[in-house]
Amino acid sequence: MFLDAIKQFLRYSQKKSLWVFHVNTGSCNGCDIEILALFSSKYDAERFGIKLVGSPKHADILLVTGPVTTKSRDPLLRAYDMMPKPKAVVSVGVCSLSGGVFAKSYNVLGPVDNFIPVHVYIGGCSAHPNMILEGLLRAAQILCEEEELWSF
Amino acid sequence: MVKLIGWLLTNLFKKPLTFEFKGKSLKAVRATYRGYPTHRGERCAACRLCIYVCPSDAIRIEGSLFIINKCKCTACKDCADACPFGAMQFIPRLIGTAISKNEYMEITEIKLVKCENCGEPMPKPELLLGRLLGKPPKTIPPYLRLCPKCRRQFFNPT
Amino acid sequence: MEFLKDLFLYPGFLFGFVLGGLLEGFKRKLKARMQLRKGPPVTQPFYDLSKLxxxxxxxxxxxxxxxxLLIPFVPTVGLLVGVLLMPYPFYQEKASFSFDLILIFYLTELPLLSQIIFGYFSKSPYGMVGAARAAQMFFYYNGVFIMVITTLCLLEGPPYSFCLKSIAEAWDSLDVLIKILTIPFFVFSVLAKLKLNPFSIPDAEAEILEGxxxxxxxxALALFKLNYLLELAIFGSLFAFFYLPVLKTSPQMGLSLILLGAFFLFFMFALVENFTARLRLSQFSALYLKFLIPSATLILVITWVLKTW
Structure with a gap:
């Protein structure tokens, strides 16, 4: 009973504090700039406890921009494996959803969800910061409520 | 530096610039925002020019269904420029978030009329005439309500 | 029983943790408000910790x-003892410690040492770079901090015992002047100790990953964050003990003065973090070697001359 209440509180705090690790797997930097705009005064993401961290070992959410190229596939998979559970993946921008303008290029292997499970998709070329914020909050909801992610 | 400190201290008493965000996204974007293509079925002649010009293969026509794959669309506006009938329209709105990719398929129906003789689907004659004359037509001659095959029969009944 | 109460409730774990968390949240909120943002809630550090x-x-x-798990746990214990060594009101009358400032100084170095050991131990290249930078910085700012401590302990009279209580009770007009002179040096060395913005060289705000x-x-990360919060609480209250008449008034007044001093220190930190950019390691060492250490030494000599005559 008491333990359950503590566990509920810990899960709730997972929802309130999201640490995001950002991986660029070969995008054109458009979405990266929008992600930086997310932390500026207008779209202030820090008020929801969202913070960019440098190490995948600290992160709860992997934010992927860009199509997966031959060179960036291994770093992406390694960063995903390094993240402690529970974790969620958010793919930002048209390129990471389907390849976008880079699709069928000689070095592009395909969209992100061919390699790792993606929980929330955010479309747009480039994605609007407001929608990135909405997607991150949606991922927080998933992280808090999905039982599958908590079994380890 | 002293000026900067002064700004920082006065900022403490100002209202923050941050947009309100209550569970949902903010609805209004500026009118200059390009947005995403919307297909208008009643103006479409199914000429497939948009499929030809689209650089990222985002448009597909299956039967009478016109499918825009927003996973692929990069909002380059080529389709709207190429469309002779103005069926592709850019509305300033945001593309949403989704849990599955199927939510990004935007499916609309192309409203084709039927040939009065054989029932074959064909584009609206008003559209073609309007394109030809440069203004909306007042009257439509009856042979234009037929499909090309029937029209040939209409003129040379053999 | 009494000792456990001290250790876990009032001057110990709970007080230090809550004070440190509130200070960190307050700093983040202020920093955001100065940039015209809304900023996270003040309780954000607690959410972060409990999530981890x-x-x-x-x-x-x-x-x-x-x-x-042991490397981050050792400094936690050290810092708890460090909190117990402070003469907090309602506690200093019954405490059997001697409130040794030197001991507090050593104990507050433990978290940084553990981070350096952790960085080298983990064999990550980024960890090693961060640890090497932290180890180099360690040398410079502690020089200034030792000068400040020594200057303050000269105020208390001939048996120089580095007792925090007697420093906090030294409150003549000359003492006040010297105390005010040492404030900038204290702030600079604490900024470097807490790795805040102009001196955030070891972790570089996610540029060399996390240092x-x-x-x-x-x-393990939660323990490191907890250490950081305890450090914040220690330095906040150390500022209040040094520069505010905490032990001269009634205990209730003293406690509120401690909170006031700590929050004022972090208000200054938020301001400094906002209007400065990160220095390079060479600039940092030049700033300390050419400017801060000589002038701190000068103040020490002046104090010694004034006090012994």
């Missing part, structure tokens, strides 16, 4: 899980 408790641990396979803590995850 439930997370899985992904550790490098070259390090055993016992060492992985020494790159490989920390789960409970």
């Amino acid at each position: 408790l439930l997370k899985n641990i992904t550790k490098p396979y070259t390090i055993s899980s016992f060492t992985y 020494p803590l790159t490989e920390a995850s789960g409970v």
Whole structure:
């Protein structure tokens, strides 16, 4: 009973504090700039406890921009494996959803969800910061409520 | 530096610039925002020019269904420029978030009329005439309500 | 029983943790408001910490899980003892410690040492770079901090015992003047100790990943964050003991003065963090060697001359 209440509180705090690790797997930097705009005064993401961290070992959410190229596939998979559970993946921008303008290029292997499970998709070329914020909050909801992610 | 400190201290008493965000996204974007293509079925002649010009293969026509794959669309506006009938329209709105990719398929129906003789689907004659004359037509001659095959029969009944 | 109460409730764990968390949240909120943002809630550090408790641990396979958790745990114990060594009101009358400032100084160095050891131990290149930078910085700012401590202990009279209580009770007009002169040096060395913005060289705000803590995850990271919060509480209240008449008034007044001093210190930190950019390591060492250490020494000599005559 008491333990359950503590566990509920810990899960709730997972929802309130999201640490995001950002991986660029070969995008054109458009979405990266929008992600930086997310932390500026207008779209202030820090008020929801969202913070960019440098190490995948600290992160709860992997934010992927860009199509997966031959060179960036291994770093992406390694960063995903390094993240402690529970974790969620958010793919930002048209390129990471389907390849976008880079699709069928000689070095592009395909969209992100061919390699790792993606929980929330955010479309747009480039994605609007407001929608990135909405997607991150949606991922927080998933992280808090999905039982599958908590079994380890 | 002293000026900067002064700004920082006065900022403490100002209202923050941050947009309100209550569970949902903010609805209004500026009118200059390009947005995403919307297909208008009643103006479409199914000429497939948009499929030809689209650089990222985002448009597909299956039967009478016109499918825009927003996973692929990069909002380059080529389709709207190429469309002779103005069926592709850019509305300033945001593309949403989704849990599955199927939510990004935007499916609309192309409203084709039927040939009065054989029932074959064909584009609206008003559209073609309007394109030809440069203004909306007042009257439509009856042979234009037929499909090309029937029209040939209409003129040379053999 | 009484000791356990001290250790876990009032001057110990709970007080230090809550004060440190509120200070950190207050600093983040102020920083955001100065940039015209809304900023996270003041309770944000507690959410961060409690989230980390439930997370899985992904550790490098070259390090055993016992060492992985022991390295951050040792400074936690050290800092708890450090909190107990402060003459907090309602506690200093019954405490049997001698409130030794030197001991507090050593104990507050433990978290940084543990981070350096962790950085080298984890064999991550980023961790090693961060640890090397932290180890170099360690040398410079502690010079200034020792000068400040020594200057303050000269105020208390001939048996110079580095007792925090007697420093806090030294409150003549000359003492006040010297105390005010040492404030900038204290602020600079504490900024470097807490790795705040102009001196955030070891972790560089996610530019060399996370510096020494790159490989920390789960409970180990939570312990490191807890250490950081306890450090904030210690330095906040140390500022109040040094520069505010805490022990001269009634205990209730003294406690509120401690909180006031700590929050004022972090208000200054938020301001400094906003209008400065990060220095390079060479600029940092030049600033300390050419400017701060000589002038801190000068103040020490002046104080010594004034006090012994």
